[in-house]
Amino acid sequence: MSELIGRELTLRVNGIDHPVEVAHGRNLLSVLRTEIGLTGTKEGCDDCECGACMVLLDGEPVNSCSYLAAQAVGREITTVEGVMRGDELHPLQRNLLDEGGVQCGFCTPGMIMSATALLARTPDPTDEDIRIGLSGNLCRCTGYARIVAAVRRTAQEHGVS
Numbered sequence: 001m002s003e004l005i006g007r008e009l010t011l012r013v014n015g016i017d018h019p020v021e022v023a024h025g026r027n028l029l030s031v032l033r034t035e036i037g038l039t040g041t042k043e044g045c046d047d048c049e050c051g052a053c054m055v056l057l058d059g060e061p062v063n064s065c066s067y068l069a070a071q072a073v074g075r076e077i078t079t080v081e082g083v084m085r086g087d088e089l090h091p092l093q094r095n096l097l098d099e100g101g102v103q104c105g106f107c108t109p110g111m112i113m114s115a116t117a118l119l120a121r122t123p124d125p126t127d128e129d130i131r132i133g134l135s136g137n138l139c140r141c142t143g144y145a146r147i148v149a150a151v152r153r154t155a156q157e158h159g160v161s
């Protein structure tokens with residue numbers, strides 16, 4: 001029964017504090033999507049394999065399906081909704097569209113989070129760096145080349161902060 005009793009937590013997501021009541025053992029992914037209403041982060045395998053649920057914790061990519069919500073207290077959580085620049089797409093989002101790196105789109109939010117972290121630590125990545133940086137993210141549609149091209153183009157145009 002005790003796991004059904006809610007516990008109040010405050011999660012800081014995309015710069016905003018969200019008080020939430022969550023049952024013991026809830027993962028971060030489900031709290032982001034259900035309690036906070038940020039559905040950009042996707043649930044794929046629910047087993048730390050596909051990267052669809054990737055978010056940033058203090059700038060580091062984490063599979064939110066395999067991370068307890070309670071562990072994220074006191075940390076800065078960034079989801080795909082947080083990379084927009086006002087009403088403007090982030091350059092990485094625009095380049096993914098322009099390069100044809102989005103087909104069904106299910107992997108795209110997780111790819112964006114991994115690529116954002118990659119470009120923050122490696123502003124001028126080689127293609128191998130990009131492939132390694134995205135190795136935790138599976139895409140069933142694109143064959144990856146167009147996604148790599150989008151990340152490369154973003155690095156060449158701007159870098160990512």
Ligand code: FES
Nearest residue numbers: 044045046051065
């Ligand atoms: S849903 Fe989290 S890694 Fe697949």
Ligand code: FES
Nearest residue numbers: 104107139140141
């Ligand atoms: S675009 Fe469909 S899974 Fe990547």
